[in-house]
Amino acid sequence: MSQPDRSFHVARRGLLRHVAALATAGGVGDALAQGGSAAPALPLPVPASMQTPGAPVGTKLYGEPSPFESKVVRNVAPKLPQYISASSRTPLQDLDGIITPNGLFYERHHGGIPTIDPASHRLALHGLVKTPLLFTVDELRRFPSVTTIHFLECSGNPSYKKPFGKTASDIMGLVSCAEWTGVALKTLLEEAGLLPGARWVVAEGADAAGMTRSVPLDKCLDDALIVYSQNGERLRPEQGYPVRLLLPGFEGNMSVKWLRRLKVVDAPVHSREETAKYTDLLPDGTARQFTFTMEAKSIITAPSGGQRIASPGFVEIRGLAWSGRGKIARVDVSVDGGRNWTEATLHDPVLSRALTRFTLPWRWDGAPTILQSRAVDESGYVQPDFSELLSARGENSFYHNNAVQPWRVAASGEVSNANA
Numbered sequence: 001m002s003q004p005d006r007s008f009h010v011a012r013r014g015l016l017r018h019v020a021a022l023a024t025a026g027g028v029g030d031a032l033a034q035g036g037s038a039a040p041a042l043p044l045p046v047p048a049s050m051q052t053p054g055a056p057v058g059t060k061l062y063g064e065p066s067p068f069e070s071k072v073v074r075n076v077a078p079k080l081p082q083y084i085s086a087s088s089r090t091p092l093q094d095l096d097g098i099i100t101p102n103g104l105f106y107e108r109h110h111g112g113i114p115t116i117d118p119a120s121h122r123l124a125l126h127g128l129v130k131t132p133l134l135f136t137v138d139e140l141r142r143f144p145s146v147t148t149i150h151f152l153e154c155s156g157n158p159s160y161k162k163p164f165g166k167t168a169s170d171i172m173g174l175v176s177c178a179e180w181t182g183v184a185l186k187t188l189l190e191e192a193g194l195l196p197g198a199r200w201v202v203a204e205g206a207d208a209a210g211m212t213r214s215v216p217l218d219k220c221l222d223d224a225l226i227v228y229s230q231n232g233e234r235l236r237p238e239q240g241y242p243v244r245l246l247l248p249g250f251e252g253n254m255s256v257k258w259l260r261r262l263k264v265v266d267a268p269v270h271s272r273e274e275t276a277k278y279t280d281l282l283p284d285g286t287a288r289q290f291t292f293t294m295e296a297k298s299i300i301t302a303p304s305g306g307q308r309i310a311s312p313g314f315v316e317i318r319g320l321a322w323s324g325r326g327k328i329a330r331v332d333v334s335v336d337g338g339r340n341w342t343e344a345t346l347h348d349p350v351l352s353r354a355l356t357r358f359t360l361p362w363r364w365d366g367a368p369t370i371l372q373s374r375a376v377d378e379s380g381y382v383q384p385d386f387s388e389l390l391s392a393r394g395e396n397s398f399y400h401n402n403a404v405q406p407w408r409v410a411a412s413g414e415v416s417n418a419n420a
């Protein structure tokens with residue numbers, strides 16, 4: 001009869017030894033030892049939530065976050081000349097995982113958010129095609145469907161201008177990631193039939209800006225989607241309801257929202273958004289045009305600017321990495337201002353052109369230091385330092401800043417933007 005007792009004691013001693021060993025190594029046991037409070041007084045008090053029934057089913061027919069999470073909202077600059085052509089940022093530092101909730105997905109509008117009745121909305125496909133077509137939303141939904149997970153990112157995320165901002169959201173919140181459902185643009189182009197000379201497709205939005213971008217035909221025949229759903233539900237108005245274009249890995253403004261027209265042409269149309277804007281001015285006065293791909297990037301979201309490490313000891317460094325060229329192959333993290341780099345753990349799923357989660361266990365000794373991450377994608381491209389970007393493109397550039405983001409950790413545990 002004493003056998004079970006003995007094994008229990010052995011197991012418990014083993015567990016304590018295990019925790020002690022981890023604590024010495026600065027592992028999880030250490031975090032538990034430092035993170036917990038004193039032993040609870042028993043019996044535990046019965047909380048109010050157990051003494052009366054909670055809210056009935058159906059109290060909210062469309063659910064929303066706990067009232068205690070009311071500060072987790074989109075980040076909108078407090079002082080802008082106007083809010084019609086403007087952006088809101090995803091609170092990256094407050095989220096977990098790779099999927100951005102629809103209510104927190106970043107926004108960039110050029111003429112405000114239109115209200116569009118799907119019953120009257122039409123998508124025209126014309127130009128260099130055998131049969132011009134006009135689709136209702138219901139007709140688009142009848143085509144074979146595709147569901148895929150991709151990030152979407154503004155090409156001005158972040159800008160080149162210091163001080164960039166304080167939090168991960170201020171600096172890199174113009175990126176989000178969702179599961180998208182729609183019809184492959186290739187399917188629609190095959191339905192219409194391409195004529196000789198077809199090289200580009202001009203996409204036009206039904207917003208007040210008439211947002212217009214030229215898209216190379218090879219992208220349209222590759223992974224471009226006409227999307228009607230995001231994270232399982234129909235697109236939100238601010239994401240292009242009822243249909244939008246999605247060009248995985250390309251700068252966000254090309255994924256034209258409220259899509260009303262696709263014209264197949266032989267050459268780009270040089271619209272405002274590909275001449276006056278969304279080009280990259282170089283030191284010699286020339287500008288790069290049609291820089292579509294969002295290059296590899298990463299950011300540590302915890303601990304990050306505006307947060308505070310509670311005490312020395314175990315800290316799990318957490319972050320996100322992504323590349324418009326495909327999958328993330330590796331993320332290296334430095335906890336000493338870039339002198340040494342350690343390969344972080346990538347967490348499944350590691351998907352092409354999607355946010356990818358990485359973590360690295362760290363023991364903070366309480367000394368001031370600088371944390372940073374550096375992504376490498378499957379093409380072998382390595383995320384650059386800001387100084388490397390400046391030497392290549394000069395100070396006049398505005399878009400496509402994918403530089404390493406350093407965070408300063410003070411002795412107090414306060415974390416701030418080391419670029420500020």
Ligand code: CO
Nearest residue numbers: 155278291292
């Ligand atoms: Co560009």
